[in-house]
Amino acid sequence: MPATNPALDTPTDLVSNSTKTVAEALNASLADCYALYLKTKNFHWHMSGPHFRDYHLLLDDQAAQILGVTDAIAERVRKTGNTTLRSIGDISRRQSIPDNDKDFVGPTEMLAELREDNLKLVEQFRIVKDAADEAKDNATSGIVDEWTDQAEERAWFLFEASRKA
Template sequence: MSDKKEIIERRAASLKTPTGLGDDARHDISAALNALLADIVALYFKTKNFHWHMSGSSFRDFHLLLDEQSDQIYATVDPIAERVRKLGGRTLHSVGEVTRLQRIPDNDAEFVTPPDMLAELKEDNLSLTGYMRAAHEVCGEHGDVATASLLENFIDEAERRVWFLFETVRTTG
């Protein structure tokens, strides 16, 4: 019987990882990061969608550009989710949760022209940069330099994606 009680207690154990940050900081930063994580997942899938459906005379260049960008976006998922857990927060559990939290809009159109794809991704990455900056501000309010530092690198990467997409759209559209 004591084994069963021990198992139940472990299942009910708190996710509250020890940290120097208070409960308000844990809550606020975890919420900001989970919304950001939902946006990143949505942007990753949209970027892959456009990568898979690219067409036209610049197919190869655009296809490879979006493949590189989607890999970079995907590489941010685990560090952000793990940061939520390091703070003692609960991270995303499902696609449904991503859908409820995402601010980056989906694109379910049957066909999107390559210039429109690139322009839309430029705007989405620009929006993501703004969401990252807002999450960075939340970190600053609570003195969470580790999460702020992580976000700074991701902001720089997102700005680079915006720049590449801007220049590509400018020369093709």
């Protein structure tokens, strides 16, 4: 995980072994963000039913928010002196959020699956928080709180949108 090319060395006062653990947790979160982003866009593209417009727009907004944190996560990995994801294969090896390749998923099932996936992402962010606190990486510890809040909000919106009247 640490940069092996001197051109990628990043100055940091954090202990190298500790930053490896933080970087591993961040990279796992980043892989999950990409998996969740693509699944959210997939469901956005394949939404159907009477609430099409509302769900279509909700998922588009959520996908944009998820994609928005990916750069911050990757840059945080680099700031700790480590390297980040390099490919779709790298993402697939690290992701814990499963893909959904089904030809058809109903709207209610889409919302429920995305809700659970966002809650899995919250769990992953808590692992990042614990690793950052252990490493005394205050910057990562602070910023992951916002990412956690966003994922919790997405899960809440998906829950409320899928409630029966």
